[in-house]
Amino acid sequence: MKPPPFSYHLPGSVEEAVGLLGSLENAKLLAGGQSLMPMLNMRFVLPDHVIDLNGIGALSGISAVEGGLRIGGMTRQRDIEFSDPVKTACPLLSEAILQVGHRQTRNRGTVGGSLSHLDPSAEIPAVCAAVDAEIAVTGPNGTRTIPFAEFPAGYMMPAMEPDELLVSVFLPSWKPGHGYGFEEFARRHGDFAIVSAAALIEAEGGRIKRASVTVSGVGPAPVRLRETERALAGQAGSEELFRSACESARGIEALEDVHAPASYRQHLAAVLSRRALVKAWSRIG
Amino acid sequence: MGETRKIALTVNGKRYAEEVEVRMHLxxxxxxxxxxxxxHLGxxxxxxxxxxxxxxxxxxxxCLMLAVQADGRELLTVEGIAPNEEELHPLQEAFRDNHGLQCGFCTPGMLTTLIEFLGDNPDPTEREVREAISGNLCRCTGYQGIVAAALDAAQRLKALKQA
Amino acid sequence: MAELFGSRIARLEDPALLRGVARYVDDISLPGMLHAAFVRSPFGHARIGSVDASAALALEGVHAVYAMDDIRPHLVNERLVVGLPSPSYRQNRDRPALADGEVVYVGEPVAVVVADSRYLAEDAAALVDVEYDPLPAVADCRAALEDGAPPVHLDAKHNLLAEFDMGFGDVAAAFARAPHVFRESIWIHRGGSHSIECRGGVAAYEAAEDLITYRVSTQMPHSALRTICEMLGRDENQLRVVAPEIGGGFGPKLVVYPEDVTLCIATMKLGRPVKWIEDRREHFVATTQERDQYWEVEIAVDGEAKILGIRGAMIHDHGAYTARGVNLAYNSGESLGLAYNVPAYALNIRLALTNKMPVTPVRGAGHPQATFTMERLMDRVGRELGIDRAEVRRRNLIPGADMPYEKPLKTRGGMGVLLDSGDYPACQQSVMDRLGWADFAARQDAARAEGRYIGIGLGNYVKGTGRGPFEAVTVRIGPSGRIHVYTGGVAIGQGTRTMLATLVADQLGGDMANITVTAGDTATISLGIGTSNSRLAVQAGSTAHAAAIKVREKALKVAAHMLEASEDDLEIVGSEIRVKGVTDMKVTLSQVANAVAGTPGYALPGGIEPGMEAEEHLVLDVMPYASGTAGAVVEVDAETGAVRILEYALGHDSGRIINPLIVDGQVLGGTAHGIGNALYEWMGYDADANPVTTNLAEYLLVGAAEMPNVQILHHESPSPLNPIGVKGVGECGVVPAPSAIISAIEDALTPFGVRLAGTPVTPAQIVAAIRAAPAGG
Known part of the structure; x- marks a missing residue:
């Protein structure tokens, strides 16, 4: 289990990295390495070139911007875990990030790495789906923004061109006092989720004004439960409401692997989205 | 040997300048x-x-970092934990006294993980210790001795600080 | 002087391990050393055509690629003949040194690549072009025995490796008159050992001495030496096998592997040391596994739930080759119901070949399966007769007053099965008391009122430990006065050095710091069996005790002569032998050792035999039986199927305890493995015998956050079978854990009527079982 031979590049700027990405054949970007390195060690990927993004300081950072948060692609998951701006502007992410692997992997793992890898059960893409995040990618023709709804192009396949690099993600904030809840089911503490669910609720006068419900780990990419969201609008929150509204999650197309059959994933989608909503409703301040 | 690169780093207080194959993991x-x-590689x-x-x-x-990525960094490995040849670090002492190791193969990773953790959280609960080492597998101890050692070490380190 | 035996002594091994300076096999680096990687079969079954290594050999830094045809000239015996004797074999399936014309499981080594680095060796291994002609493979051991099943080996007529019957009493009569008969179908799934250190070896040939030194992560160096010598046609003095620091064993490292033989040949052919370190992905397909068994059993009981008889049939998955023998299936058959009064018993056992990793002992070695089967039956009887599960067990457990109790069975070697000591009902009661068994129903009702499902379960076990016939130990006082202990047993993390030093120090001065223990080096001791079967404390411990007494007697005799005192007036304190109460009348251990080291032309003092040492091979054939009861309280999330272990207690009796610290550690580690077997560890294969769990994200070992705080309740019933009264402990924790946990889950889910009959149980299965149950969700 040793990495195959490759050439190593350590660009100092986004422009340099994009230039390398455009000019090198069969190149892979190395961010935190928590997914790419195991794949290299197992020789699941055999790149001719590895472009290490760890030399580009400009790609790291969390900043509060108009209407939300901007997080640089190379920002470590650990920095999100301990970030006060994130707790204020996107408490859902603060809660979800604790479920991302273990301390040792969060210390290295990055936001951009997780989004580019796009594992179906990963937490950061789930949060992005929940808040309608926007992904900024830079390529030879400059920077463009991709709404998260359009970001997954398939199983573990982001809608980026081969010569594009994820530079940041913008997470729109929900109103202060909104309710949030992240529920995850994994076999062991820190494992990849089998299924997780993210819920956000804004209420007015004791009724749900706006809700967002997302499940991940079920299908090839995070899924917003639009039918559930519509069923909640204008209603007073209750366990019963959430239960019936989440039943439709059982109909999501589901993956199957060694950890769980498809039907179990669909079942968990309904259970965990309900639990996330219950938690979110209880947190409305 | 494939492509190489020169790196300089500090490990356990000692400076090294090495030429390293770029594909070699740390x-x-x-x-x-x-x-x-x-x-140890497990x-x-x-x-x-x-x-x-x-x-x-x-x-x-x-195993998830390339050696070239350690260029300019300061590293601590298990060999650098004890203060000298005669004494052990309080965490190591606690491991010994609480039988926090058997075959010793997972031990280096447990120790480094707990050094970081106890630095951040000097007075942890049992649950917090268990979660802190949840990314470290041990096949010998059932973790109970390790958890006891970590809790004991926290007390020893606190006592040292107060002294 | 206070006895060290029984004290909580911190281990001698620890400082080096804690500083990271202990030397495991991968830490060994020799001048000129090359690195090996193996080319392995990607097919469960295939014919092999040509092996084209030209592209691999063309890579710079690659020294050799050897397949079977390349190593054949160096083999006087091409197969690893390691199967334990048994009359029950129906075919011989010894493994070849490398695949020979056919591969029969995914991961079977086909060729070895030797290069300047492991990186290069892996590059080259990917370029070795092996011509495979895939054949039908068999993954399921039940299907393997059906008529028309594809043969696991091309030249086989069928897949039955061995068959035998076990039992006693008139089973037919017992069932004919029984008022109640219950039938269960039980399966137990296979898992791996997954020591955190995988396997590995460094073979180094020195032409000048015509000697191969093979340092290998093994539990049995003497057995490796014998097998390799036999295959290579070498004398025992042309091979030295050394076990360095071992990063855990848990069974599979007792086996001799094709890689061991191949590395020894490679170093001879190349004239340079060759290192191979198994990586974790290889460990899933290159190291033996255990536990797949399917049981069809019936129990006959009277109206009071007393057992009248047990009968049934069991199919055991043997894997593709015989890497150890019929021992596991035998252990299972022998241990079914061992804790209980069973008047009549009949079991048919068939071992099926499959195109899967060969099966050899993994911590527990056949006992967890039989224990799980028996304990499922006990729960069933309780449920059917409306009698408390613990009470059913109590009525049938062999009472302490009946000890020693002879079972009408024989071990695989023909020894009697004598339950030597213990009070099984008292042990069970201690666990029930600790977990609040009597009041649990009320607690359970209260929880259910809150919508929480909690349950309690028990599992009793009895396990033969300390398998004989002997373990060699030498105790020597060197000229420096330092005490050296050598044994054929191997320290694999279980504190063997501390254990032996404790026993020796108790006879020779009490200073453990003055003792060096060398375990597992064939150059230091000619005989040895090694580490397996929870045997070292019993076998090596007893023998070290006996050898130390001999050396003590001799040392006292010499000292008496030197001091002109009576032996009875002497005592050994630290490194001195002195006349009690007379502080300046003393000699050192060094002086005593030198006195019998011999001076040319001079007589030895008092006509004593030369050398201050004793090598002992105490023969202890009859096994001491450890016993105990596990109790678990679990909470099940009926929606997700998640199981949380709220409380876990193990009442445990392994005889006298040499070091409570170490015994606790062994019990806890075994328990974690057993909890893993119950809930997490699943070594999956698809229908074509391709392994589907080949990394530690797919194959789940229990983590710290999942483990409960285990409460250990010690019972110490000395074994009358050895001089120090001990029984083995290494495997004990693992055996009853699945029984207790599965029972507790079923109890928690009583409102749904869920029935569980296998391990592991996953959350998905629990949810499915609830839905399928009569009162399902």
């Missing part, structure tokens, strides 16, 4: 090139945690 570099074989895919070292004070799995 764990192999420490073990094979620097002869620091205390860092899975080489980032699950078992045996290879955990501290990079600039922060824990990382050395």
């Amino acid at each position: 764990g192999d570099f420490l073990r094979q090139q620097l002869g620091l074989t205390g860092t 899975c080489e895919h980032g699950v078992c945690g045996a290879c955990t070292v501290l990079v600039d004070g922060v824990s990382a799995r050395s």
Whole structure:
């Protein structure tokens, strides 16, 4: 289990990295390495070139911007875990990030790495789906923004061109006092989720004004439960409401692997989205 | 040998300047090139945690970093934990007294992980300790001795600080 | 002087391990050393055509690629003949040194690549072009025995490896008159050992001495030496096998592997040391596994739930080759119901070949399966007769007053099965008391009122430990006065050095720091069996005790002569032998050792035999039986199927305890493995015998956050079978854990009527079982 031979590049700027990405054949970007390195060690990927993004300081950072948060692609998951701006502007992410692997992997793992890898059960893409995040990618023709709804192009396949690099993600904030809840089911503490669910609720006068419900780990990419969201609008929150509204999650197309059959994933989608909503409703301040 | 690159780093307080194959992971570099074989490789895919070292004070799995990425960094490995040849670190003492190790293969990763953790959380609960080492697999101890050692070490370190 | 035996002594091994300076096999680096990687079969079954290594050999830094045809000239015996004797074999399936014309499981080594580095060796291994002609493979051991099943081996007529019957009493009569008969179908799934250190070896040939030194992560160096010598046609003095620091064993490292033989040949052919370190992905397909068994059993009981008889049939998955023998299936058959009064018993056992990793002992070695089967039956009887599960067990457990109790069974070697000591009902009661068994129903009702499902379960076990016939131990006082202990047993993390030093120090001065223990080096001791079967404390411990007494007697005799005192007036304190109460009348251990080291032309003092040492091979054939009861309280999330272990207690009796610290550690580690077997560890294969769990994210070992705080309740019933009264402990924790946990889950889910009959149980299965149950969700 040793990495195959490759050439190593350590660009100092986004422009340099994009230039390398455009000019090198069969190149892979190395961010935190928590997914790419195991794949290299197992020789699941055999790149001719590895472009290490760890030399580009400009790609790291969390900043509060108009209407939300901007997080640089190379920002470590650990920095999100301990970030006060994130707790204020996107408490859902603060809660979800604790479920991302273990301390040792969060210390290295990055936001951009997780989004580019796009594992179906990963937490950061789930949060992005929940808040309608926007992904900024830079390529030879400059920077463009991709709404998260359009970001997954398939199983573990982001809608980026081969010569594009994820530079940041913008997470729109929900109103202060909104309710949030992240529920995850994994076999062991820190494992990849089998299924997780993210819920956000804004209420007015004791009724749900706006809700967002997302499940991940079920299908090839995070899924917003639009039918559930519509069923909640204008209603007073209750366990019963959430239960019936989440039943439709059982109909999501589901993956199957060694950890769980498809039907179990669909079942968990309904259970965990309900639990996330219950938690979110209880947190409305 | 494939492509190489020159790197300079500090490990356990000692400076090294080395030419390293770019595809070599940090764990192999420490073990094979620097002869620091205390860092163990248990899975080489980032699950078992045996290879955990501290990079600039922060824990990382050395099988999931390239050696070239340690250029300019300061590392702590298991060999650098004890203060000298005669004495053990309080965490190591606590491991011995609480039977926090058997075969010793996972131990280096447990120790480095707990050094970071106890630095951040000097007075942890049992649950917090269990979660802190949840990324480190041990097949011998059932973890109970390790958890007891970590809690004991926290008390020893606190007492030292107060003294 | 206070006895060290029984004290909580911190281990001698620890400082080096804690500093990271202990030397495991991968830490060994020799001048000129090359690195090996193996080319392995990607097919469960295939014919092999040509092996084209030209592209691999063309890579710079690659020294050799050897397949079977390349190593054949160096083999006087091409197969690893390691199967334990048994009359029950129906075919011989010894493994070849490398695949020979056919591969029969995914991962079977086909060729070895030797290069300047492991990186290069892996590059080259990917370029070795092996011509495979895939054949039908068999993954399921039940299907393997059906008529028309594809043969696991091309030249086989069928897949039955061995078959035998076990039992006693008139089973037919017992069932004919029984008022109640219950039938269960039980399966137990396979898992791996997954020591955190995988396997590995460094073979180094020195032509000048015609000697191979093979340092290998093994539990049995003497057995490796014998097998390799036999295959290579070498004398025992042309091979030295050394076990360095071992990063855990848990069974599979007792086996001799094709890689061991191949590395020894490679170093001879190349004239340079060759290292191979198994990586974790290889460990899933290159190291033996255990536990797949399917049981069809019936129990006959009277109206009071007393057992009248047990009968049934069991199919055991043997894997593709015989890497150890019929021992596991035998252990299972022998241990079914061992804790209980069973008047009549009949079991048919068939071992099926499959195109899967060969099966050899993994911590527990056949006992967890039989224990799980028996304990499922006990729960069933309780449920059917409306009698408390613990009470059913109590009525049938062999009472302490009946000890020693002879079972009408024989071990695989023909020894009697004598339950030597213990009070099984008292042990069970201690666990029930600790977990609040009597009041649990009320607690359970209260929880259910809150919508929480909690349950309690028990599992009793009895396990033969300390398998004989002997373990060699030498105790020697060197000229420096330092005490050296050598044994054929191997320290694999279980504190063997501390254990032996404790026993020796108790006879020779009490200073453990003055003792060096060398375990597992064939150059230091000619005989040895090694580490397996929870045997070292019993076998090596007893023998070290006996050898130390001999050396003590001799040392006292010499000292008496030197001091002109009576032996009875002497005592050994630290490194001195002195006359009690007379502080300046003393000699050192060094002086005593030198006195019998011999001076040319001079007589030895008092006509004593030369050398201050004793090598002992105490023969202890009859096994001491450890016993215990596990109790678990679990909470099940009926929606997700998640199981949380709220409390876990193990009442445990392994005889006298040499070091409570170490015994606790062994019990806890075994328990974690057993909890893993119950809930997490699943070594999956698809229908074509391709392994589907080949990394530690797919194959789940229990983590710290999942483990409960285990409460250990010690019972110490000395074994009358050895001089120090001990029984083995290494495997004990693992055996009853699945029984207790599965029972507790079923109890928690009583409102749904869920029935569980296998391990592991996953959350998905629990949810499915609830839905399928009569009162399902």
